[in-house]
Amino acid sequence: MSSPAGGPVFADRVLNDWLSSVGLGIEYSRAEANTLYYVDEDGQEVPVLDHVCGFGSLIFGHNNPDIVAHAKTVLDRQVPVYVQLSHQSHANDIAAVLHAILRREIPGGDGDYAAIFANSGAEAVEICVKHAELERRARIAKLTEEIARNAEEARGAVGAGRATVAENPYVQFDRASGESDKLEQLLAEAGRRNAELTARGPVHLALENAFHGKLVASVQLTQNPHWRLPFTSLASSTRFLRANRPDEMKAAVEELRTSLLDALVDDGVVTVVERDFPLVGAFFVEPVQGANGMRPLTEAAAREIRAVCDAVGCPLIVDEIHSGMGRTGAFLASSHMGLRGDYYTLAKSIGGGIAKNAVALFHRDRFRPEFEVMHSSTFAKDGFSASIALKVLEMLEADDGRAYRIAAERGDRLKGALTAVAADFPDVVDAVHGIGLMLAVEFKDQTRASSEPLREKAASGMLGYFIAGLILREHHIRVLPVGPAGNSVRFEPSIYLTDADIARTENALRDVCTILRDQEGDRLTP
Ligand code: PMP
Numbered sequence: 001m002s003s004p005a006g007g008p009v010f011a012d013r014v015l016n017d018w019l020s021s022v023g024l025g026i027e028y029s030r031a032e033a034n035t036l037y038y039v040d041e042d043g044q045e046v047p048v049l050d051h052v053c054g055f056g057s058l059i060f061g062h063n064n065p066d067i068v069a070h071a072k073t074v075l076d077r078q079v080p081v082y083v084q085l086s087h088q089s090h091a092n093d094i095a096a097v098l099h100a101i102l103r104r105e106i107p108g109g110d111g112d113y114a115a116i117f118a119n120s121g122a123e124a125v126e127i128c129v130k131h132a133e134l135e136r137r138a139r140i141a142k143l144t145e146e147i148a149r150n151a152e153e154a155r156g157a158v159g160a161g162r163a164t165v166a167e168n169p170y171v172q173f174d175r176a177s178g179e180s181d182k183l184e185q186l187l188a189e190a191g192r193r194n195a196e197l198t199a200r201g202p203v204h205l206a207l208e209n210a211f212h213g214k215l216v217a218s219v220q221l222t223q224n225p226h227w228r229l230p231f232t233s234l235a236s237s238t239r240f241l242r243a244n245r246p247d248e249m250k251a252a253v254e255e256l257r258t259s260l261l262d263a264l265v266d267d268g269v270v271t272v273v274e275r276d277f278p279l280v281g282a283f284f285v286e287p288v289q290g291a292n293g294m295r296p297l298t299e300a301a302a303r304e305i306r307a308v309c310d311a312v313g314c315p316l317i318v319d320e321i322h323s324g325m326g327r328t329g330a331f332l333a334s335s336h337m338g339l340r341g342d343y344y345t346l347a348k349s350i351g352g353g354i355a356k357n358a359v360a361l362f363h364r365d366r367f368r369p370e371f372e373v374m375h376s377s378t379f380a381k382d383g384f385s386a387s388i389a390l391k392v393l394e395m396l397e398a399d400d401g402r403a404y405r406i407a408a409e410r411g412d413r414l415k416g417a418l419t420a421v422a423a424d425f426p427d428v429v430d431a432v433h434g435i436g437l438m439l440a441v442e443f444k445d446q447t448r449a450s451s452e453p454l455r456e457k458a459a460s461g462m463l464g465y466f467i468a469g470l471i472l473r474e475h476h477i478r479v480l481p482v483g484p485a486g487n488s489v490r491f492e493p494s495i496y497l498t499d500a501d502i503a504r505t506e507n508a509l510r511d512v513c514t515i516l517r518d519q520e521g522d523r524l525t526p
Pocket residue numbers: 055120121122123125211212213214286290319320321322323347348
């Protein structure tokens with residue numbers, strides 16, 4: 001195995017040392033389809049079956065020849081790459097294809113979808129955060145205008161002696177106060193409370209163990225405390241909810257219910273009415289929770305989440321960055337569970353494995369057109385990544401969606417092999433999770449293992465990395481751990497996974513299970 005060349009290290013010093021310590025310190029030199037290659041000490045090229053595939057961004061594999069050939073023609077044709085603030089019809093071409101696919105796959109999908117392009121998944125999520133806040137601010141402005149109008153109406157009625165001011169729980173009036181004086185005291189108190197509330201940032205909803213990115217706002221939607229907590233003061237907070245606990249979801253929504261005070265004249269009396277305040281910004285949901293060990297939402301949870309958003313009036317943001325673009329056997333994973341979102345995010349495979357691209361899509365009914373100039377980036381919507389995205393979409397949709405069918409079939413075949421191993425090692429494997437080519441094997445906890453090296457590795461939360469190291473060293477297969485406890489190993493290859501690849505994978509997994517069952521912890525140490 002080769003490792004990075006010697007000499008001073010200015011980047012990834014800690015990361016590279018750590019990768020080497022768990023047996024993952026490899027520099028790859030070439031990649032095609034599902035295979036990575038490194039050059040060993042003898043100068044021999046060693047192939048490695050890649051089950052990580054750019055964390056699921058390579059639905060058509062590494063350096064897909066059709067995509068690479070297309071990229072070359074784009075460069076040869078001198079397609080303009082960076083021409084911000086000009087007509088860029090390629091953006092609309094992509095949006096039109098996405099629109100047609102979304103219409104086909106979204107249950108009851110009858111709307112138009114407006115697209116805003118980004119450079120990364122996290123940026124697409126942050127675009128949604130911003131747009132949801134724009135929506136929320138518009139709702140707040142409408143409410144406060146109504147409240148201001150009602151206050152003026154009350155002033156008019158009380159001033160003209162047509163109304164009196166009722167006792168209320170918010171202000172204790174002086175007995176001596178006249179009606180106008182009482183009203184001013186009431187409006188002052190209501191105004192103070194309302195100003196406090198309207199100045200507050202939104203609270204977002206997300207699911208337990210969610211992953212939505214690591215930028216300033218998106219990292220607050222990513223539950224991992226290690227990544228999130230140092231930065232909580234920088235952005236809005238998130239309430240993390242368990243997908244399978246509708247009672248908890250309802251309770252959380254109830255707890256977040258708060259209201260503005262509105263003074264209304266009714267039948268000659270000014271009374272205070274509470275108006276629901278939109279505190280919740282949006283509900284962010286991954287249809288298949290990658291970082292939660294590849295767990296798909298159930299249809300019941302999808303229904304519950306939709307109901308929460310409808311009740312609160314906030315957008316439901318379906319984050320398909322990982323699960324979208326065909327990986328689960330449909331363009332949108334959410335279509336499997338009948339989840340209808342208001343916004344969608346896509347990234348990863350839309351770059352075809354050679355470009356960076358991402359997009360946020362908004363249902364027209366909610367889209368605020370002014371947002372088109374409120375968010376931009378030098379590199380977003382560039383001509384090169386746009387033409388790659390169009391090629392990828394064409395490849396996905398070709399032959400009536402052959403790629404989706406292959407993803408489903410290969411996924412089923414792989415899942416069958418993983419499940420067979422799980423059935424043979426019930427003391428070691430907890431479960432196999434996932435759908436299509438988004439799978440994970442969850443190992444049982446080893447923190448009480450009789451083997452000391454196993455126990456130690458499990459206690460440090462690193463067991464999954466050592467397992468990945470062993471599979472790489474001894475089987476030349478690249479996997480990585482996933483899941484909140486790091487107890488699962490992820491499988492998210494391209495659609496070009498062969499039966500032979502699956503057989504090798506099964507064999508490697510059986511080896512790991514035997515090590516765990518027989519408590520041969522030493523074998524995991526590189
Ligand atoms: N959302 C989800 C569901 C993801 O899986 C990821 C990346 N793993 C992101 C957001 C962030 O995307 P990026 O790494 O491109 O910023």
